[in-house]
Amino acid sequence: MLTIIKNGEIYAPKFLGRKDLLIAHNKIAWIADEITPPQTLGEIEVIDADGKYIVPGFIDSHVHIIGGGGEGSYRTRTPEIQLTDATLGGITTLVGVIGTDGTTRTMPSLIAKARALEEEGISCYVQTGSYQVPVKTLTGKIEDDIILVDKIIGAGEIAISDHRSSQPTVEELAKIASAARLGGLLSNKAGIVNIHIGDSHDHFKLIEEVVETTDLPLRQFYPTHVNRNLHLFEEAIRFAKKGGFVDFTTSTIPKFLEEGEMKCSKGFRIMLDEGVDLSRITFTSDGQASLPEFNEDGEFIGLQIGKCTSLFKEVRDAIIEENIPIEAAVSVITENPARILKLQDKGIIEKGRDADLVILDKSHLGIDTVIAMGQVMVRNGIPIVKGTFE
Helix, strand or coil, rough: CEEEEEEEEEEEEEEEEEEEEEEEEEEEEEEECCCCHHHHHHHHHEEECEEEEEEECCCEEECCCCCCCCCCCHHCCCCCCCCHHHCCCEEEEEEECCCCCCCCCCCCHHHHHHHHHCCCCCEEEECCCCCCCCCCCCCHHHHHHHHHCCCCCEEEEEECCCCCCCCCCEEEEEEEEHHHHHHHHCCCCCCCCEECCCCCCCCCCHHHHHHHHHHCCCCEEEEEEECCCCHHHHHHHHHHHHHCCCEEECCCCCHHHCCCCHHHHHHHHHHCCCCCCHHHHEECCCCEEEEEEECCCCCCCEEEECCCCHHHHHHHHHHHHCCCCCCHHHHCCCCCHHCCCCCCCCCCCCCCCCCCEEEECCCCCCEEEEEEEEEEEEEEEEEEECCCCC
């Protein structure tokens, strides 16, 4: 199957100008000023992108694809993600994680769901483990999981600085990071450790102590939720300036923002103004995670669910409200996570890479068309491919 997208302005995320783009099966085959459909090759789908931007498919690298939560007992376990929860938000690649509940949410279920999402049309990878230490792996060892299982690209999400974590020691976190790094080196994967940062004022202390007392580099860790409160956000600026990665969580509720959570688009602007290197910043949705509310005694009092569609909403706000250039804003959900997670065929519009694309309406930056691995998933804002049970 051949598809030609004509007359769109391409942000790869670097601006390439007005170009035509040829998709052959699931790859980007050609980018040129003009591509004329060859008559001898049979039926070719032509998509007119005049008045639209073409950007890489979005990567959401922290999603609870088999659900999360449970902090308010069994009835508060959040549901599994559905295909259109991702595609309607322009997401063509997911990375699944297990969070608080590492007992009823398991690695076999996580991998099975990742494979199911790929059968339905989008790319999906996973991290091994959950909040808890020792890490509950598939094979019994972190490095074996990464080396032997194609879908597993790293470890996490390991919780620190949080009353829900298992309070890992410096030595325990160092061993997790060492195993993940070795697994990555031997399998040509990222082997990175995804770290959940909680509300504690310990912030990044445990990560920094590991780096100070071992030979492990700061970039072995990929901390998320860095915008959850102002004191953590300020520490995240310092951490990023030291060379670390920082990941903003886009799912939120008005109450959290009122209580001091940093809105992602605003925090993005502040970090850039503070001199943080753009390449160290990413956004993720924390989709299908519980958004629990606790009182001063740490008791659960309420819950909502994270949404993948929040991912591009915050990028759009960064462009429109914070005047961040499109190429910079889009990079935090395309090129940057692809590089950090070593997803070599993702994140950039380039000949030979996967045909994961999002077409945006130029007038209001709404999602018009979503293409995953060469297949149109959303057209005119309407899903034309749905999940098995949708």
